[in-house]
Amino acid sequence: xxxxxxxxxxxxxxxxxxxxxxxxxxxxxxxxxxxxxxxxxxxxxxxxxxxxxxxxxxxxxxxxxxxxxxxxxxxxxxxxxxxxxxxxxxxxxxxxxxxxxxxxxxxxxxxxxxxxxxxxxxxxxxxxxxxxxxxxxxxxxxxxxxxxxxxxxxxxxxxxxxxxxxxxxxxxxxxxxxxxxxxxxxxxxxxxxxxxxxxxxxxxxxxxxxxxxxxxxxxxxxxxxxxxxxxxxxxxxxxxxxxxxxxxxxxxxxxxxxxxxxxxxxxxxxxxxxxxxxxxxxxxxxxxxxxxxxxxxxxxxxxxxxxxxxxxxxxxxxxxxxxxxxxxxxxxxxxxxxxxxxxxxxxxxxxxxxxxxxxxxxxxxxxxxxxxxxxxxxxxxxxxxxxxxxxxxxxxxxxxxxxxxxxxxxxxxxxxxxxxxxxxxxxxxxxxxxxxxxxxxxxxxxxxxxxxxxxxxxxxxxxxxxxxxxxxxxxxxxxxxxxxxxxxxxxxxxxxxxxxxxxxxxxxxxxxxxxxxxxxxxxxxxxxxxxxxxxxxxxxxxxxxxxxxxxxxxxxxxxxxxxxxxxxxxxxxxxxxx
Numbered sequence: 001x002x003x004x005x006x007x008x009x010x011x012x013x014x015x016x017x018x019x020x021x022x023x024x025x026x027x028x029x030x031x032x033x034x035x036x037x038x039x040x041x042x043x044x045x046x047x048x049x050x051x052x053x054x055x056x057x058x059x060x061x062x063x064x065x066x067x068x069x070x071x072x073x074x075x076x077x078x079x080x081x082x083x084x085x086x087x088x089x090x091x092x093x094x095x096x097x098x099x100x101x102x103x104x105x106x107x108x109x110x111x112x113x114x115x116x117x118x119x120x121x122x123x124x125x126x127x128x129x130x131x132x133x134x135x136x137x138x139x140x141x142x143x144x145x146x147x148x149x150x151x152x153x154x155x156x157x158x159x160x161x162x163x164x165x166x167x168x169x170x171x172x173x174x175x176x177x178x179x180x181x182x183x184x185x186x187x188x189x190x191x192x193x194x195x196x197x198x199x200x201x202x203x204x205x206x207x208x209x210x211x212x213x214x215x216x217x218x219x220x221x222x223x224x225x226x227x228x229x230x231x232x233x234x235x236x237x238x239x240x241x242x243x244x245x246x247x248x249x250x251x252x253x254x255x256x257x258x259x260x261x262x263x264x265x266x267x268x269x270x271x272x273x274x275x276x277x278x279x280x281x282x283x284x285x286x287x288x289x290x291x292x293x294x295x296x297x298x299x300x301x302x303x304x305x306x307x308x309x310x311x312x313x314x315x316x317x318x319x320x321x322x323x324x325x326x327x328x329x330x331x332x333x334x335x336x337x338x339x340x341x342x343x344x345x346x347x348x349x350x351x352x353x354x355x356x357x358x359x360x361x362x363x364x365x366x367x368x369x370x371x372x373x374x375x376x377x378x379x380x381x382x383x384x385x386x387x388x389x390x391x392x393x394x395x396x397x398x399x400x401x402x403x404x405x406x407x408x409x410x411x412x413x414x415x416x417x418x419x420x421x422x423x424x425x426x427x428x429x430x431x432x433x434x435x436x437x438x439x440x441x442x443x444x445x446x447x448x449x450x451x452x453x454x455x456x457x458x459x460x461x462x463x464x465x466x467x468x469x470x471x472x473x474x475x476x477x478x479x480x481x482x483x484x485x486x487x488x489x490x491x492x493x494x495x496x497x498x499x500x501x502x503x504x505x506x507x508x509x510x511x512x513x514x515x516x517x518x519x520x521x522x523x524x525x526x527x528x529x530x531x532x533x534x535x536x537x538x539x540x541x542x543x544x545x546x547x548x549x550x551x552x553x554x555x556x557x558x559x560x561x562x563x564x565x566x567x568x569x570x571x572x573x574x575x576x577x578x
Contacts, residue, residue, distance in 0.1 A: 031566050032182050032565065032566050032569035032570060033182065033566070034066075034182045034565050034569065035069060035181060035182045036070070036071075036180045036182075036184070037062065037183075037184045038070075038167075038168050038171075038184070038206070039070065039071070039073070039188075040074070040187050040192045041191075042157060042189070044073060044074025044120060044122075045074045045083060045085045045112050045122060046074055046077055046078070046085070050213065050288075050468065051188055051189065051213055053470050054188075055072065056112070056115075057289070058554050058561075059115065059116045059118045060114070060116030060291060060293075060554075061291070061554040062116075062558075062561075063117070063118045068118070071118075072112055072118055072119065072121070073121050073167050074121070074122050075123065075160040076106075076108060076122035076123055076124045076125070078122075079108075079122075085112065085113050086108075086111075086120060087110045087111045088109070089111060092110060093109050093119070096174055097109055099170065100167070100171075106124040106127070107123050109122075110122075123160070123167055124163070125156075125162070126159075128163055129155065129159055132159065135158075135159075135162055136158075142201060143197050143255045144255055145193075145194075145197070145251050145252050146248060147251070147252075148248070149245070149247040150248040154248050154249060157190070157191035158194045160191070160195075161187070161192045161193065162194050164192060164195040165195035165196070165198035166198075168195070168206060169199065169203050172206060177205070182207070182569050184206070184208075184569065185199050185206050185208050186211060186564075187208070187210050187256070188213065189211070189213055190216055190250075190252050190253035190256070192210075193253060194256075196208050197255070200259060204572070204575065204576050205572070207262070207565075207568035207569045208260040208261045209260060209262045209564055210256045210263050210264070211264045212257065212263075212264075212265050212270070212274065212278075213266050214270060214467045215253065216241070216246050216249045216250045216253050217235070217237050217250055217278075218270070218273040218277060218465065219341070219465060220240070220244040221235070221244070222340070222465035223465070224244060227514070228273075229487070230513045230514075231513075232273065232277075237250060237254065237276070237278055237279065238250070238254075254279070257274065257278050258279075261568040261571035261575065262283045262284065262564050262567045262571060263280055263282055264282050264285065265282040265285060265467070266285070266286055266287060266489055267287065267467055267489025269488065270467040283564070284560055284564040284567060287489070287493065287552075287557050288470065288552075288557070289552050289553055289556065290470070290477065290552060290554065292553065295477050295478060296454070301454070304451065305454050305455055307451070308447070308454050309326060309330065311445060311447060311455070312330055312367070313326070314385065315401060315432075316365050316430065316432055318381055318385050318391060319432065320398050320425075320430060321391045321392050321395070321398075322394075322425065323390055324363065324365065327363075328364070329363065329364050329365070329527075329531050330365045330367070330455060330456050330457050331364065331366050331459060331460060331527065332367040332368070332453075332460075333367075333368055333370070334461075334471055335461065336370065337370040339411040339412075340465075342370070342461070342464075342465075343460075343461060343462025343463045343485065344370060344412065345411075345516075346462040346516055346519050346520045347523065348368075348431070349516070349520040350462075350523035351364075351366045352421060353521065354524050354527055355421070355427055355428065355429050357428075357524060360527070360531060362531040363428055364430065365430055365432065367432050367433075367434055368431065369438065369452075370434075371435060371437045372404055372412070372435035373405045373435075374404060374435045375402070375403040375404055375405045376402065377402050377436075377442060377444045378395070378402060378403055378444070380395050381395060381401060385444070394425075398422070398423045399422070399431070400432065400433040400434070401435075401436075401445075402436050402443070412433050412435075413433065416431060416433075437449075438452060450478070453474065453475065454478045454479075456475070457480070457530070458481055458483070458526075459472065459475040459480055459481075459482040459483070460482065460523055460526075460527075461475075461482060461484045461488065462483070462509070462523060463487055463491075463511075464511065465487070466488035466490070468488065468489040468490055469484060469488040469491065470490075472490050472506065473490055473549060475545075476546060477546065477549040479545055480542070480545060481502065481505050481506065481545045482505075482507075483502070483506075483507045483509060484506065484507075484509070485508065486508050486510050491506075491508040495508050497551060502526055502530065503541060504541075504544055504548070505542075505544035505546075505548050506548055507522075507526050509522045509523065
């Protein structure tokens with residue numbers, strides 16, 4: 001029995017003023033804490049995007065408390081290939097695995113190679129494609145989910161989700177039933193909605209949580225260059241789903257949000273979308289934290305920063321035929337290649353305006369680190385780098401480090417050609433496109449993203465659509481100040497925390513549907529201001545940036561998950577009692 005002010009495992013909780021949470025929480029009642037947690041996502045042991053970071057960095061915090069009473073369920077998309085993120089263990093849960101096999105449920109069990117090394121179950125979902133014409137009608141009958149207009153990745157995601165539901169059902173019935181009173185299943189994004197609804201019906205003892213990291217409709221509206229924020233109140237989610245041809249994804253997302261025991265999202269920015277487009281505000285907002293294990297220790301930090309800056313200057317010098325000394329200011333933007341949504345367009349515009357900025361006194365190397373349809377590393381650039389010789393002439397196309405499959409249909413390249421940003425010797429700002437995953441084996445840098453991020457002076461994330469924003473959070477964790485916008489969950493959080501000025505370590509620029517020019521100017525001015533700071537001022541700002549990241553560690557943000565667990569467990573108990 002625990003009172004409402006403390007949870008077990010040494011976690012102290014200060015409840016946030018979430019109206020729906022307080023509405024249902026009687027301060028004298030018992031607080032429920034899960035004995036076992038299932039968590040499923042397409043990105044378990046499968047690094048695709050930001051959800052991987054959410055789950056993989058939070059895993060250790062939960063694993064430390066639950067000690068293998070947490071199971072991550074992911075798709076077995078690496079079958080037959082070596083997966084560096086998953087270490088199979090034939091002895092782990094062997095008895096249940098044999099039982100699952102007798103039920104024609106094919107799984108691989110092992111450890112997720114992230115801090116905490118939690119149990120991971122990868123499920124083969126291919127057999128269920130043959131059953132989808134039976135599964136979808138039942139989903140319509142039970143919950144009104146419209147799968148009629150499904151296409152593309154909908155079937156693949158749904159069959160994985162269905163298989164994940166079967167994993168939970170099997171493990172609960174054969175291992176947990178009668179042993180664990182409080183069991184939670186948390187599903188991430190629309191891709192896992194079908195499984196959450198399956199569990200809701202077939203395993204009612206398990207409390208269900210659904211987390212949307214971005215609404216299908218919100219992302220689609222923004223991606224189709226429609227104004228999202230000013231007209232959010234006027235959009236009808238169902239109507240827009242039909243207009244944007246995402247009816248099935250919207251339907252599973254909407255109905256899952258309405259039917260699970262606890263619906264959550266990752267920021268107040270996205271919560272407003274949920275209320276308007278899904279007709280369901282979140283019960284709890286689960287802000288995205290991180291662990292700083294990947295940040296070098298103080299003893300290594302300075303050396304790693306020097307190595308990163310040397311490599312960045314070396315590649316730029318070989319590409320442009322110019323030597324850069326360490327006084328050059330190095331900035332970057334990075335993330336998913338969504339030209340407008342991630343603010344890459346305004347980053348490019350700010351660099352273009354900085355070219356003509358007479359107040360800019362330092363040379364700028366501006367990197368665009370977003371993975372495009374990369375073909376291969378440039379052989380001419382590799383040859384120069386391997387030779388180790390200084391060159392005084394630029395390579396042909398001194399704009400990018402890797403060749404693309406469609407050079408004539410790339411938005412970054414198109415922008416640079418349109419505005420004659422050819423990195424001329426006299427240009428104070430040189431923009432270099434790095435269109436590959438920085439995984440340590442790209443052929444040019446051969447360093448991981450974090451090993452290069454540490455060398456930046458400033459980063460820019462001018463997002464238009466960004467439910468949270470791990471890239472700016474990672475930046476400040478590496479002591480690199482950044483510029484972002486109030487339309488990102490991270491930017492909104494920083495505004496509430498500090499006020500969002502560059503002197504604080506993060507500048508939060510006000511962005512609307514229509515003020516793109518003002519935002520580009522604000523970024524240009526921030527770059528100019530930072531370039532003029534004294535070494536002492538720079539060091540002070542870098543320390544403040546790192547301090548911000550300390551507030552976003554999982555040890556602080558995990559409390560919101562325990563609120564969600566408590567709410568879901570109570571709702572499940574009420575649901576079973578009906």
